[in-house]
Amino acid sequence: MSFLDATIVNVALRTLAADLRTSLDAIQWVVTAYLLAVAAVIPISGWAARRFGARRTFVAAVVLFTVASALCALAQSSGQLIAFRALQGIGGGLIMPVGQIILARAAGPARLPRVMAVVGVPVVLAPVFGPFAGGVLLDWAQWQWIFLINLPVGAAAALASLRLLSRDEPQASAPLDLPGLVSVCVSMVALTYGLGEMGRDPSATAVLALVAGVSLLGVFVAHSLRAAHPLFDIRLYRDQVFRAASLSSFLLSMGMYAGMVLMPLFFQSVHDTDDLTTAALLVPSSAGAAIATQLSGRATERFGGGRTVFYGALLGVAGGVPFVLIGANTPYPVIATAMLISGAGAGLSVMPAMTTAFRALSPDQIGHAAPQLNMVQRLGGSIATAVLVAVLQNGMDSHEPTQAGTMSAFTVTFGWVLGAAVLAAWTALVLARAQRREPPRVDAPAPAPQSRA
Incomplete structure (x- = not known):
């Protein structure tokens, strides 16, 4: 639910900008504020789970997320919506890592790659299914419903958690940093x-x-x-595998969120598609991501995490090249093929990068590493959203408001995305080489995003 909501508003950015009478680079903070709030609370997720109990923290996060969703639907200005989205991000930011803590208690070291592949499904597919869900809701109702839809889901999730999750007692923890x-x-x-x-x-x-x-x-x-008792143990970055995996996660997340934000705007601005059509046109990305995500666990076991990340990053570059070459009249099958390849690249690389980082560490270091990697991913997404929408808006302002002028602005912006993809491939190559020189540990448990705070 939290990952879906991080992306569901992207197909509505143009509608939100028009209804709330603001520009694209201003309304993008609806996305960026959410991601930054998520990144901000991830570091305290482990402390909160220990201090108050994982079950209690998880339920409280779901309730906060649901209440904030209702407030978003009631927003009357862009400023209010951005503020309520930040509040929503605080709840959403706790849901996934605390959920991983609960999951980690039932998972063993041998199942780490496949468990991470399962956990990675919402991470990779949300950027595609979120816009699709948003398009359907916008076509059938007003934009407020992209937030109201969370209310029954959140209520059901809170009740199911209270009923199904085992009670756990709060534990002693160091003071919050x-x-x-x-x-x-x-x-x-x-x-x-x-x-x-x-x-x-x-x-x-x-x-x-x-x-x-x-x-x-x-x-x-x-x-x-x-x-x-620091918030993070930053000495972990002395390990070359962890360092390379963290940088790869940052750059790969930039590419993933870039597609999440730019592709709906591309179809709406260049081809003037409605919300539902835009959502349907994004489906190839989900197909590529779904297939690759399911294969990523086995690929990591067979080829190693570093090589798997590198192969996925190369697919990301291959999928990004066509976007700097296409024009306003490029046939959709060409664009769909590029989206399919890009989606496969994300599915094959994002979670293996995290898995590789975890397996390079000892068991007692996992609690410090998980929140750092989760925060790095969200930070990459927030920076990509803010920078790329700003570049796009700047390009649109400097060109005539024609299809050709708008296409020129997108071409420049897609060039920035391709540059990030090339950097991600380079860091993935560094990761693969570092992992080959330093074999991964086999005793690392499934990642539980806890921090000594």
Whole structure:
């Protein structure tokens, strides 16, 4: 539910911008605010599960997510909607990692790749099925229903959790690292805002935001190295496999969320499709992602995580090349084929990258690694959304409002996406080579996103 909602509004961005009377680069914060809120609460998910109990935390997160969904439907301005989406992200950000904690208790080391493949299904397929669900709801009702649909689902999930999940008692935990949490959260927001503004219109404000973001990130690192109970154990990045896998996850997530945001806008802006047609045109991505996700666990077991990630990243590059070459009159089968390949690349690489990172660590390090990797993925998505929509809006403003002018703006933006895909392939190659020099551990349990906070 939380992953689906992270993507369901993307097909509605143009409608939201029109109804709430704002621009695309402003309304994209409906997506970005959600992703940043998710990234912000992931680091405390393990602490909250220990402090209050995993079952209790999970149910509370579902309830918060559901209430925030109702508030989103009641929003009367873009500012209100962005604020309520951030609140929704706090609940949504706890649902998946705490759910993984519960799942990890029933999973063993030998089943790690296949368990991660199952967990990865909503991660990879949500960027496709979310827009499709949004398109159907927008065609049948108003945009408020993309949030109201969460109410019965959330209520059912909360009741089922209370009924089916075993009770667990709160455990003793170290105090929450508030200085670390505040510094890393503000740093993420400042960096995302600064990069987005640089893509739109470089200014002193954008530079100041970037400087503040980098400075706060430095403060966070220095604090984490000295703190008795840091939010993150950043010493994990000394391991070359974990370091390469983390960077690969960041860049792969950028590509995944880029397609999630740009493709609905492409069909709506260049081809003037309605919401339901747009949703149907996105189906090839889901087909490629579904097939590759199911194969990723076995591929990781057979070829190794690093090589599997590299193969998936290469598919991402192959699927990205056609988008910088197509025109407004390119036949849909060509576009659909490229989407199919791109979806397969995401399905084959995103979760194996996380699996490889986990298997490079000892069991007692997993609790520190999981929230870091989850946060890195969401940060990649939020930065990609902010930057690419800003680049697109800048291109559309600098061209005539014609089909050719709009297509030119998308071509430039797709070029940025291809650049990120090439970087992801390079880091995946580094990961494959590092893993070959440093065989993965076999005693790592299934990842439970807990942090010593």
